[in-house]
Amino acid sequence: MTTAAPATGRSSRSDAPFLIAFAAAAMLYMGLDATGLGGPWMASLKILPIAVLALLARRSLGGPTRTLVLAALGFSALGDVLLALEFPHQFVFGLGAFLLAQLIYAGNFLRAADFRCRRFWLRGAPVLAAAFLLAQLLLPAAGELALPVLVYLVTIVAMTLCAAGHRGDSALLFAGAVTFMASDTLIALNRFIAPLPLAGTGIMLTYYGAQLALLYGIGRARA
Template identity: 60%
Template sequence: MSNSAMTTDIPANPPREAQASSLRPALIIFALSGALYMLLDAANAEGLWMAALKIVPIATLLWLAASSLVGTGRTLALVALGFSATGDVLLAIDFPNHFIFGLGAFLLAQLTYAVTFGRRAHFSLCLAGRAFAILVAAGMLAAQVVPAAGDLALPVSFYIVAIVTMALCAAAYRGGSSLLFGGALTFMASDALIAINRFVEPVALAGTWIMLTYYLAQALLVCGLIRAELAARAA
């Protein structure tokens, strides 16, 4: 068989539809496990097993990232998800200063995501608009939360800076940035709910809304990275 025939019969890159379909089983497991955790959490289920169930959706995204990404981007995404899962467990288990430890783990996750997205950042007029929206939203949140955080004002301020940095880097990501930007904004919304519920005033169904936006944010970030990876391979 000639080289030209082989080139014709075996495409260099699998069709994008086939690549997308390979993600579906993991995303189904992600959605079902996330929904199960939120239902049990809303029913006030308790125990260490709930902390384990809480990170199943993130573990599924870890699997998805490990099987779909390559190189340094893959390593950074896995580290960010690993810090996120650690933060989930620390926040779920009641022990002295568990909120500070959980906040620290998520701060590291946000900084790792920022490095991941910042590696392919570019500047444009669109970025200026996105950056303005991010900074206005963060400023409004900080004005409410930081004065009410008391002794935690400094670590909360550091965390706000970290997630704003992540969101700005996501907004500037070259290629496939719409999913990343949506994920960054959803992550900010989830953390805003945590901060307002903890420091300002109780939010109705806070646990459900927090986890719904958190899981959605993580999925959007990982899927955004995968989409950009597929686009780069096809180019």
């Protein structure tokens, strides 16, 4: 393949096997998860789509961008595994792994962000408003987890704002960041407010979609 499939924002023909494998792995995991299956082997299956994205990033990106994207995907996969296993404080450990992933994504996007442009404020204002409302809803319900939840909320909002301010063609990148926020919002609502119908499927569908959009979005924005 060429070295710039995500860098151009267009998937070349040689991306097709990766995208097919990604979609197949994601659908397989979501389908099995919807049946209630569990166990360590499901954790391995859960991270398979992220592993496919890491292979695609390794082939398609270069320099510090590739390193940072691979690190973010790695911590995301670690968070997936921690949240899928049953052990004391697994939610906090999983949250911590994803917090590191969000910090790395934010640092990557910050390298080319412009917070003075009108586009940033048009994108960022609704994100801040939604985060404020979400904090008011979740923090009282989170109990002893209120502080970790607040720290994570601030971090993912920062990541989204860095994506909002990214120069270049950053619409896909921003969409991926917002979708990541939506996925985490579903997790929080399902855990702290009330069980949601088909929560697992909705969470993973938005999560996998967000990671794919971030990968292609960062390449397109930096082209």
